[in-house]
Amino acid sequence: MLKVVNLTCGYQDxxxxxxxxxxxxxxxxxxxxxxxxxxxxxxxxxxxxVIPPAGGRIFWKGEDIQKMPFKDLxxxxxxxxxxxVLDGMTVEEFVLLGRIPYYRAFQFFEExxxxxxxxxxxxxxxxxxxxxxxxxxxxGGEKQLALIARxxxxxxxxxxxxxxxxxxxxxxxxxxxxLVRKLNRDLxxxxxxxxxxxxxxGEYCRKLLLIEGGKVYRSGLAEEVLNYRDIRDVYKTPVxxxxxxVSLKPYIVLVxxxxxxxxxxxxxxxxxx
Amino acid sequence: MNKKYLRxxxxxxxxxxxxxxxxxVALCLGSAGIPVKKIFPLLLGGRGSTEYSILFDIRLPRxxxxxxxxxxxxxxxxxxxxxxxxxxxxxxxxGISGGAALGVSLNIVFKFYKTLGVMTFPFFGFLxxxxxxxxxxxxxxxxxxxxxxxxxxxxxxxxxxxSSLIMLMMxxxxxxxxxxxxxxIMGSLDEPNWFIIKITALAAVLLFLLSYLFCRDxxxxxxxxxxxxxxxxxxxxxxxxxxxxxxxxxGFGVSSAGMxxxxxxxxxxxxxxxxxxxxxxxxxxxxxxxxxxxxFCDTLARTVISPVELPVGVIxxxxxxxxFIYALSRKGNS
Numbered sequence: 001m002l003k004v005v006n007l008t009c010g011y012q013d014x015x016x017x018x019x020x021x022x023x024x025x026x027x028x029x030x031x032x033x034x035x036x037x038x039x040x041x042x043x044x045x046x047x048x049x050v051i052p053p054a055g056g057r058i059f060w061k062g063e064d065i066q067k068m069p070f071k072d073l074x075x076x077x078x079x080x081x082x083x084x085v086l087d088g089m090t091v092e093e094f095v096l097l098g099r100i101p102y103y104r105a106f107q108f109f110e111e112x113x114x115x116x117x118x119x120x121x122x123x124x125x126x127x128x129x130x131x132x133x134x135x136x137x138x139x140g141g142e143k144q145l146a147l148i149a150r151x152x153x154x155x156x157x158x159x160x161x162x163x164x165x166x167x168x169x170x171x172x173x174x175x176x177x178x179l180v181r182k183l184n185r186d187l188x189x190x191x192x193x194x195x196x197x198x199x200x201x202g203e204y205c206r207k208l209l210l211i212e213g214g215k216v217y218r219s220g221l222a223e224e225v226l227n228y229r230d231i232r233d234v235y236k237t238p239v240x241x242x243x244x245x246v247s248l249k250p251y252i253v254l255v256x257x258x259x260x261x262x263x264x265x266x267x268x269x270x271x272x273x
Numbered sequence: 274m275n276k277k278y279l280r281x282x283x284x285x286x287x288x289x290x291x292x293x294x295x296x297x298v299a300l301c302l303g304s305a306g307i308p309v310k311k312i313f314p315l316l317l318g319g320r321g322s323t324e325y326s327i328l329f330d331i332r333l334p335r336x337x338x339x340x341x342x343x344x345x346x347x348x349x350x351x352x353x354x355x356x357x358x359x360x361x362x363x364x365x366x367x368g369i370s371g372g373a374a375l376g377v378s379l380n381i382v383f384k385f386y387k388t389l390g391v392m393t394f395p396f397f398g399f400l401x402x403x404x405x406x407x408x409x410x411x412x413x414x415x416x417x418x419x420x421x422x423x424x425x426x427x428x429x430x431x432x433x434x435x436s437s438l439i440m441l442m443m444x445x446x447x448x449x450x451x452x453x454x455x456x457x458i459m460g461s462l463d464e465p466n467w468f469i470i471k472i473t474a475l476a477a478v479l480l481f482l483l484s485y486l487f488c489r490d491x492x493x494x495x496x497x498x499x500x501x502x503x504x505x506x507x508x509x510x511x512x513x514x515x516x517x518x519x520x521x522x523x524g525f526g527v528s529s530a531g532m533x534x535x536x537x538x539x540x541x542x543x544x545x546x547x548x549x550x551x552x553x554x555x556x557x558x559x560x561x562x563x564x565x566x567x568x569f570c571d572t573l574a575r576t577v578i579s580p581v582e583l584p585v586g587v588i589x590x591x592x593x594x595x596x597f598i599y600a601l602s603r604k605g606n607s
Binding site for chain 1: 275278396414486487489492493496497500502503504505507549550551553
């Protein structure tokens with residue numbers, strides 16, 4: 001179980017998160033949403049121990065992550081970030097980097113079990129046929145799958161994803177998130193995912209954490225968090241919240257404050273003629 | 274055996290063979306040519322002969338020093354380029370050579386060598402290099418988070434300050450002192466003192482072994498510091514160790530052979546074209562290639578207009594620069 005207690009952290013003199021507390025049970029699929037600059041990525045960075053907390057504590061399976069050896073944490077928690085990948089590497093070489101936490105003190109080369117783990121990660125992500133291809137010859141969606149495969153090679157229990165669908169077309173967005181859901185269901189991975197797209201968050205995440213100004217504004221089931229009033233207040237934008245007729249999950253319809261008028265439509269028609 | 278490892282083993286074997294071939298050529302060529310077939314009998318049982326003295330007292334020390342300094346500088350280049358994720362960083366960028374040059378210049382101008390002996394040259398060089406390492410460490414590395422760009426900029430600034438101080442000393446010195454400083458700055462493997470050669474060689478080998486423990490860290494750094502942390506690398510501690518190892522490699526090299534440029538920049542680039550970015554192969558391959566390159570350049574420096582000897586730094590600069598342009602154009606074309 002992931003437990004964040006009264007977390008305060010940031011960068012140098014700037015506090016980004018302040019007094020954040022929440023829990024995510026084993027096998028949970030938790031989405032983190034919020035406006036730009038609200039502290040979503042900072043939260044993931046704190047949980048992955050990239051930035052130290054200025055206050056509060058983060059526990060994974062009851063253990064304070066600040067006291068865990070780096071390697072042990074990397075065996076439990078894997079991160080799929082938006083960082084660029086090393087283009088000169090093949091997919092297999094890249095995925096094998098995920099085995100670094102498992103190397104012993106004087107082990108420099110992969111063993112059979114490392115190849116097996118990498119193979120499984122590539123199979124799960126559909127990357128097996130791309131193993132010999134260098135990353136610079138892959139599309140954005142394929143690179144994202146390679147990043148997930150590398151994270152899976154770490155054999156983690158908690159998977160943190162920072163906007164894995166950014167800059168991808170809808171086909172790739174669905175492919176990536178379907179895969180993450182499958183990993184959550186089949187492998188029992190606890191998933192914590194930062195998403196900008198509220199519709200994707202509503203569709204895929206069972207629970208959501210809505211962050212505003214470095215604090216948790218609302219948390220709970222997606223249906224509870226994605227309500228008209230909270231979204232309008234946090235994003236300062238009027239929206240309509242509807243229910244997806246197929247999945248019965250909530251989805252957001254944007255409402256422009258400056259809608260198209262009859263005059264706009266008429267001028268378009270005139271130009272067309 | 275895994276195909277990749279077999280390929281690596283083949284690559285290392287080829288490089289080791291090339292290094293041996295270069296060493297053999299370096300032993301044969303010079304003002305007095307010695308045929309290949311006479312080399313081994315002479316080294317094994319030719320004690321007392323003139324040719325034995327030429328081999329053992331003149332050419333062999335240069336070869337060992339060339340291997341240690343060239344290998345060490347290339348390895349330092351690999352480490353720093355991997356750490357900074359910047360292909361233009363080399364050992365001299367951090368101002369370590371500038372510090373060493375300043376130390377040696379002080380020795381020449383204040384004539385410590387006249388009372389304390391020739392050992393003061395490498396000693397003052399190393400002291401200057403250590404002073405720069407100390408300053409950089411205090412300014413950048415003592416903090417919990419090492420800011421690499423700050424380290425780089427401070428290093429470049431220290432280089433400028435060192436160069437200015439050396440020029441100041443030269444402007445106030447007599448002609449013979451200026452000659453001494455310039456000669457040292459141009460770099461040379463002509464080192465008659467076996468103790469210095471042994472220390473430099475030992476340091477290069479030990480630091481190579483130590484740095485190899487960080488090859489996985491450097492592979493992870495290639496993805497970025499944050500990604501390295503995600504893979505369980507203690508990023509700040511690794512950066513500190515790697516910086517100190519690279520600095521010591523450069524410090525030992527520069528203090529015993531002077532400022533030999535381009536090896537630390539060009540060799541890693543050239544080797545990477547064949548091995549790829551994996552530091553597990555890149556590090557040993559660069560060490561061997563750096564040694565072979567410097568020995569080759571030194572042989573050219575000794576023989577091109579023999580008996581006059583050219584400064585080896587000039588040869589490494591010309592060849593290294595040409596290689597670099599070639600490597601960049603090849604990369605651009607691909």
